[in-house]
Amino acid sequence: MKISGHTKVAGIFGDPVEQTLSPAIHNAAFEALGLEIVYVPFRVEPNGLKEATASIKALNMLGMSITIPHKEKILKFLSTVDLHAKEIGAVNTVVNRDGKLIGYNTDGMGYLLSLREDTGFTPKGKNIIIIGAGGASRSIFYYILSGRPKSVVLANRTVKRAQALAKEFRPKFNVEITAVQLEQELLRPYAQNADLLVNATSLGMMGRGKVEAPLDSLPPHAVVSDIVYRPLKTGLLKKAESRGLKTHTGLGMLVHQGAIAFELWTGEKAPVEVMKKAALRALRLQ
Ligand SMILES: NC(=O)c1ccc[n+]([C@@H]2O[C@H](COP(=O)([O-])OP(=O)(O)OC[C@H]3O[C@@H](n4cnc5c(N)ncnc54)[C@H](OP(=O)(O)O)[C@@H]3O)[C@@H](O)[C@H]2O)c1
Structure with a gap:
């Protein structure tokens, strides 16, 4: 993986977060498309969610996946929430668009x-x-x-x-x-x-x-x-x-919810088959 001054960062906020397959899926997809983006897991405790969310903007990160227990609580820290995510009452994907944090639900x-x-x-x-x-x-x-x-x-x-x-x-x-x-x-x-x-x-x-x-x-x-x-x-x-x-x-849901997030972050079509193989590989290794 190439890391340079141009490297962008995306990741996942959760607590616990160690079990997540998302880094394997997304890093395989970024690599397959030659994108200089790295996806990192962040263990964020509930009382740190506000500061962690502000850091997406402060550190100019591309966006973030959101998992248990933050999907509902993060809504109040975002600039805008997509209509469907608002009606569902939960966000699993945040996109940093020119300093505005937008919430979506791709599940x-x-x-x-x-x-x-x-x-x-x-x-x-x-x-x-x-x-x-x-x-x-x-x-x-x-x-x-x-x-x-x-x-x-x-x-x-x-x-x-x-x-x-x-x-x-x-x-x-x-x-x-x-x-x-x-x-x-x-x-x-x-x-x-x-x-x-x-x-x-x-x-x-x-x-x-x-x-x-x-x-x-x-x-x-x-x-x-x-x-x-x-x-x-x-x-x-x-x-x-x-x-x-x-x-x-359940594997396809995991891959496709990630593929939609990938497309929201990058504007590129997600390599779904690459993501599926990476998820299967990560599952077998755990
Ligand atoms: N494939 C994917 O991409 C994907 C995505 C998200 C989640 N998941 C999986 O989906 C599952 C649910 O996740 P979640 O976020 O919805 O969790 P959650 O919000 O904690 O909801 C858990 C659900 O399971 C029920 N439940 C738990 N233990 C039970 C038991 N012993 N008997 C009967 N019902 C029980 C709960 O019923 P009560 O309301 O009665 O507690 C509730 O309906 C997890 O296993 C997660 O890994 C998969």
């Missing part, structure tokens, strides 16, 4: 791009079940609703969280939205007509916990998707595969 769009690339699925007119109502789910739910599905069922362990999110998004979209407790038997009637079932919780991450979903009630054409990418093939996806259902892993 949900990255998810939809990857889902279409891997399975051909688009939300329009479809019945969809989303499990989870945390940060990642908010962005996925928002972009799925923007794709004009017929109905969305949002299931969460803490049902109040799903109900609050459904209430918040209902006035924005002309879609039938139902919030339910995450319980296999409560989901079963919805599964019978579902075209897509997505796990957007951390269940199954590093093999911890299990998503209780009525896969046996899904129609044969249904797609089962998991945003967890450690392991790449989660218990949920293995079970879906054994039932002959089409599956979608």
